[in-house]
Amino acid sequence: MQAYEFNIQTSERGELLIPSEIQKILQARRKARVIFLFEDDETAWKRMASETFLAGYSEKDAADDDLPANEIAKLAEQGGAFDFLADPDEDIYSDDDLKVRYR
Numbered sequence: 001m002q003a004y005e006f007n008i009q010t011s012e013r014g015e016l017l018i019p020s021e022i023q024k025i026l027q028a029r030r031k032a033r034v035i036f037l038f039e040d041d042e043t044a045w046k047r048m049a050s051e052t053f054l055a056g057y058s059e060k061d062a063a064d065d066d067l068p069a070n071e072i073a074k075l076a077e078q079g080g081a082f083d084f085l086a087d088p089d090e091d092i093y094s095d096d097d098l099k100v101r102y103r
Contacts (some may be wrong), residue, residue: 001033004025006019
């Protein structure tokens with residue numbers, strides 16, 4: 001089975017407007033499988049995010065390169081991401097669990 005991927009538009013009556021280069025490939029009475037993938041807002045957003053990510057690093061990203069250490073520490077302290085460590089149920093290991101003791 002051969003696969004061709006292309007974008008199409010539909011007419012006002014909902015007919016598929018197949019590009020001429022694809023029409024040249026089509027043969028009379030040949031069987032084909034058709035899959036419709038309609039773009040929605042989420043699909044467009046995911047594509048944009050992927051394209052942005054794959055575009056790589058740019059100068060506008062430089063603002064994130066020089067975050068002061070004290071700001072990162074403050075975020076870790078106040079952000080709540082490590083609050084679970086204060087839960088006694090998280091303290092599941094003791095000295096008896098050590099395999100090697102370092103001095």
